[in-house]
Structure formats: structure tokens, C-alpha cells
Amino acid sequence: MLESACALIALAVALLLRPWRQLASRRPLVTQESGDASGLWTPLLATLVVLPWMWALPTLHQMPLQLQWSGACLVLLMLGWPLAVLTLLAVGGIAWLLSPSLTPWATLSLTVWHGLVPATLALGWGALLRRFLGTKVFVYIFGRGFFGTVLCLFIAGLLAQAGGEQLPGVQQELGKIARWLMAWGDAVVTGMMVSVFVAYRPQWLATWSDDLYLYQQKKRGEK
Numbered sequence: 001m002l003e004s005a006c007a008l009i010a011l012a013v014a015l016l017l018r019p020w021r022q023l024a025s026r027r028p029l030v031t032q033e034s035g036d037a038s039g040l041w042t043p044l045l046a047t048l049v050v051l052p053w054m055w056a057l058p059t060l061h062q063m064p065l066q067l068q069w070s071g072a073c074l075v076l077l078m079l080g081w082p083l084a085v086l087t088l089l090a091v092g093g094i095a096w097l098l099s100p101s102l103t104p105w106a107t108l109s110l111t112v113w114h115g116l117v118p119a120t121l122a123l124g125w126g127a128l129l130r131r132f133l134g135t136k137v138f139v140y141i142f143g144r145g146f147f148g149t150v151l152c153l154f155i156a157g158l159l160a161q162a163g164g165e166q167l168p169g170v171q172q173e174l175g176k177i178a179r180w181l182m183a184w185g186d187a188v189v190t191g192m193m194v195s196v197f198v199a200y201r202p203q204w205l206a207t208w209s210d211d212l213y214l215y216q217q218k219k220r221g222e223k
Contacts, residue, residue, distance in 0.1 A: 002163060003105075003112040010085045010116045019082035022206065039203030043078040047087055051075070052094035055110060059101040067182050068114055068167070070156075073149040074190040076119040078197075080206035088115035113160035121152035126207065135212045141198060144207075146191030153183035 022040055054069040076084045092111030096102045102110070125148045133139045157179030167178050197204050 003108045006112050006116060007089070007108060010120070011089060014082040014085035017082040019080065019086060022080070022083060039201075040079060040083070040206055043075075043204045044083070044087060047071075047075055047078070048090060048094065051091045052098055055091060055095040055114070056099040056102065059099040067178070067185075068110070070114045070118055070153055070182075070186050071190075072115045072118040073122045073145075073152055073186070074193055075115075076122045077144060077190075077194055077207050078205055081119065081123045083206070084119050085116060088119060091115065109160075109165060113156055113163070113165055117159060118149075118152045118156040121155055122148055125152055137198065137213050140208065140213055141191065141195050145194030146187050149187035149190040150183045153186050154180055157183065 023044070051071050054071060058068055072084070072088060075087060078084075079087055089111060092107050092115060095110070096104065096107040122144070126144050129139055129143045129148070133143065158176065161175050161179065167175055194205070198208060202208050202210060
């Protein structure tokens with residue numbers, strides 16, 4: 001019931017914000033100088049192709065430790081919260097189709113605790129960073145991309161464990177350590193991808209703005 005309520009509330013709020021307008025708009029986003037389509041189509045489609053396999057992977061093979069990949073914080077940084085919610089729900093549905101071992105309830109739990117919850121926590125963490133540390137490139141890459149991923153995924157993992165979710169092959173008393181290590185693995189990839197996107201593909205990050213993080217800092221330096 002808890003997972004169902006979380007998913008329905010997140011879906012309802014996301015639909016009220018109408019995130020599809022980001023994709024339907026023919027106006028370039030952020031630093032994209034030309035082109036008719038939104039720059040978010042590429043990360044959206046890449047997420048729908050790659051992430052379902054990562055979510056379904058632990059149930060597609062037999063290993064002593066079936067560690068679960070999330071990727072939710074990276075999806076949040078690329079698509080923004082409303083569109084990330086719809087995308088993560090779709091990822092969960094595709095993962096369920098890919099893995100015959102995933103039951104509907106297991107898929108719902110996976111989508112909530114490894115997708116919606118960390119993405120929502122990452123949204124709040126980003127707001128706190130902007131409020132107290134300002135808009136700096138280092139804060140965005142390290143604070144949101146790296147450290148924020150560790151923090152949000154670990155907290156989401158603790159909430160999942162408190163809600164009764166157990167990691168296959170991991171003893172209950174070692175669950176916190178396993179979730180902490182998994183969060184670091186996710187954070188390394190997320191931080192690396194965010195730094196690359198900031199440098200070469202900023203249009204793939206809905207939460208990034210050159211005007212906010214670069215030009216504003218340049219104007220302050222000139223003053």
C-alpha cells in the first residue's frame with residue numbers, strides 16, 4: 001500500500017505539471033543554439049533503452065550478490081523531476097516485461113525505492129544546495145552529481161529496508177553496508193556523466209543552465 005500510494009501521488013503531481021511540454025516545444029533548450037526538437041529527447045530515449053536492462057539484470061542471472069543499479073539521480077538531472085517520474089515509471093514497466101522473474105509488486109517496489117524516492121530526494125537536495133551554496137559549477141557537478149547521489153540513494157535504501165525490502169544474498173545486518181557501497185557505485189557514474197554533459201552536451205541536462213551557472217558567475221567576477 002505504501003509503494004502504491006507513493007507511485008500514485010508522484011504520478012498525479014507529475015501529470016499536473018505537464019512535463020511533456022518540454023518535449024513538444026520547438027524552442028531550443030538551455031544552450032542548444034539551433035534545431036527544431038528539444039534537447040531532452042536523446043537522454044529520454046537513452047534512459048528507456050538502457051535503464052530497464054539495468055533494473056532487470058539482477059533477476060536475469062543467478063549470482064550470490066544481486067546488487068541493484070538505480071540511475072534515478074542521473075535521470076533527475078537530465079530530465080527534471082516531472083518528466084523523470086513518468087520516465088522511471090515507464091522504465092519499471094519495461095523492466096517487468098524484460099524479466100519473467102519480476103512480479104508486479106516487486107516491480108512496483110523497485111520503481112518506488114530505486115527510482116521515484118531517490119529522484120525526489122535529489123530534487124530536494126538540489127534545492128537546498130542552490131539555497132545555501134548558490135549556483136556554482138563545482139556545486140552542481142560534485143554536490144548534485146556525485147555527493148548528492150550517494151546521499152539520496154543511501155537514504156532511499158534505508159527507507160526501503162525499513163519498509164521491508166531485503167537485498168538477495170545479503171544478511172539483514174549487512175544491508176546498510178551493501179546499500180552504502182551501491183550508492184557509491186551509482187555516484188561515480190552519475191558524477192562522471194554529469195561532468196561530461198556539462199562540458200559537451202549541456203542541452204541534455206534539464207537542471208543545468210549556462211545563464212545561471214556560467215554567465216552569472218562571469219558577470220559577478222567582472223563586477
